[in-house]
Amino acid sequence: MSQDYAGKAPAPRVPCDVAHKGAADGGLNRREFLAGAGLTAMSAIATTVAGAAPGFIESMLRRHFKELSPDEVQERLRLLEEEYSSRFGKKVTVAATPPMENVLFGYALDLSRCIGCRRCVYACVHENNQSRDPQIHWIRVLEMAKERGIDLEEADPYYDHDTVPQEDSFYMPVACQQCRNPPCTRVCPVQATWQEPDGIVVIDYDWCIGCRYCMAACPYGARHFNWGNPQIPAAGLNTDMHVLGNRPRVAGVVEKCTFCIQRVRKGRYPACVEICPVGARKFGNLLDENSELRYLMREKRVFVLKEDLNTQPKFYYFYAT
Amino acid sequence: MRGPINFIIGSVRLVLRGGKAYYAWMAFLLALILWGGIAYVDQLRHGLIMTGMRDQVSWAFYIGNFTFLVGVAAAAVLLVIPAYVYSWKPIKEVAIFGELLAISAIVMCLLFVTVDIGRPERFWHLLPLVGALNVPASLLAWDVLVLNGYLVLNVVIVVYLLYTAFNKQPYNKNFVVPLILLSIPAAISIHTVTAFVYNGLAARPFWNASILAPRFIASAFCSGPAILLILFQILQRTTSIRLQDEAIWKIAELMAYAMFFNLFLFGAEIFKEYYSNTYHLSHTRYLYSGLHGHTALVPYAWASFFCSVVAFLLFLIPSTRKNIVTLNLGCLLIYSGVYIEKGLALVIPGMTPDVLGEIYEYTPTLTEIRIGAAIFSIGFLIFTVLCKIAIPIIQGEYSVDSLKS
């Protein structure tokens, strides 16, 4: 499994593990020089054109996250903390917690338990600082008829009953399936999205150009675009942030579920797992034979969504009973 | 050093001189560009929420136009191939206009992509070396490369030919002929790669058919020359360019073959979809008969089909092909047919229903229409300016000598 993963992972020019990063090699320096020369000229033009928004030029010239040295990452985190703290008027921490060794995250969802209450949807919004209006939901809960089984074309994500579950329906929440063979990262024209060694597909919000090719490529509707300027009330801001996860996004970039990277890399369960009133959501390390996840894969039968597309999701659906 | 400077001075003088109709036309285009430019500023301020696109249909009008125009640009080869490979005289003198059209179309393509992306100021991420262009994995990265390559290639050819003609020098065949020959595979490649952009997405069964690239090429060979035929007639009225009827008929005949092929491939796709009747059919059904009461695209889809069939018949029958009225009608019909097919009926049904079965009926907003109008105006403006320079030089009416007098 891990070998399979290693074979498909994009080869980072610099290892992602910021704690163990070495100095940049010569090739990078040349690139930096080229970038520097070109960008200084461009920034001069942009200053005159844009004229406005302070920080705009700085943000425009930000470099790819994976090309930053450990020191530069720390500097970047500090600047982000300052920016968010002043914008929202409360103390914010932005971390770049690296992946753990021998960990490959997996997720499982018990379709026989889910009642479609949408607590997970809003817990996710809260935890991951999704825009409230325009509204972005990383989780879409589909209501489907028990008689028809999983038939996406007949699915209704807009059900609004007095109570759930409805007698004749079952519910299927869908978010990023964290594929082992993700079509979304492959298609990105600027390498702004990639799969981390712990299997989480992340996006560099400072590098994404917003072409939305990844959204066309995703078979699960897991990627969401900031069509407008995202609005997050300061009171509802989650101040515990990860640079590749729940930090506030800007208009014009794509975002997606990261298994709550800011939580799971510190050992916590994702927010949706903890909020689920029926305990339908399971999370753990696929490489640990004793994990809840591996147990249920042994004892229950699991399936993945659209397995014919060979995306090899690490998000499993199962029926406990 | 005199040569290039003279060429630039000559070109500027050519662009500036013109009658009332010319200036009115340019003013009209500039007004449209301004109107759309204001809409674009709005879109920059508030984001792409000003468009009708949403997560469910995340590519639409802009990318549809982009796809159509790539076809127009690629179709220039239909004229270049016989003109240079077979040295077929009557077409040779018009081939350069195909290249001018290609340049204008590619500029429009690049503009449509630019207005579609969420963070246009980060375009430098796409530059090789400076940015992080994801080749060979991303087809969109390939598209950026081939489109820009094709643009540079055509600009070099056109400028070189005009420059030598202007300075009354013989052009260097060893330099220009390889470039022209190179532009043939380049033209095929831009449309193939653009088709592959869609084709490679397993998530979207409507696009994930290997017939897509051949269909792209076939439809481009219908619509591109159709535009050229119309433009030639306008040029004949407004400039000293004269075209032999023989050339027009030959182009029309080639178009008839392309149209037949286009319809044939279309039929093959329709057969496979309807006969196998898998859940992949829902996209085609949405397009041609509507799905769950959502029928926004149905009239367009049938209009496109009707246009293509009638145009094919008009081009197939020699008497209507050689009658200028029915020929023009056919050109406009095939243009409309292909425009709908590529602009609406490719991108939107590919995303409707979306990957989780939701149907969101996309319709463009005024912002999109205005920005689209501005981009088409920029294209027309570029084509007008290029023709304004090219025609007198090619016709030998204007050269370095004209500067002295």
Add this chain to the structure above:
Amino acid sequence: MESTSLVVLLLVFAAIGFGVLVYAVTKGSHYKQGETLRVAHAPKDYPEIEWNVELLPGLEKPAKEGEAETFSVPSPPFSEDVFPCSDCHEDMDPNPERRVLEMAHEEIVLDHGPKSRWCFDCHNLEDRDKLRLVSGSLVDFKESYKLCGQCHGTIYRDWREGIHGRRRGYWNGHKSYLLCAHCHNPHKPRFKPLKPLAPPIRPSSQHFTEPSAEQTSKSEGGHS
């Protein structure tokens, strides 16, 4: 004559194209003014839900290297002031007869399995502070899962492994779990239906709105 026909044709097609555009834009779903149903619900609309899940004491930090994982459980969900049962039952004669329940227990509706079931299938007749297994051995209310597990064996096993029921805390360390009775009323165990939170806004209603003044001040860094 020839050019006239071209001009006419061009005009006709331009008119049709323009008409279609106007139609498409005005018929489009995006410019419906005065749409009142459009409410973008957010977590703050549900103050009754604890969005920042508080962990039980002792779970605030992940397990250290080599430290054994601990499992915490909140105390059993008794109704107010009913435990210990002996407070009242000590002075009462045990009455095993099936009857209408009164006083403190009148709200209990027994709907759990076959009709023949009665209190003392699970509660211990003599020592009311204990539960009683079929074997006759007594278990604490804190271990009620042993009682439930007598019938619900596979679910009991799943629960022990963390597959059934809710866990909170650390996927690689200390976690808390719940007793069966935290989610299932033992007298009427079927999970209570819930009011679902609001559905997402439909894409056609997701049109541009001018942000409110309060929001504007928070979003000026939109380009940062």
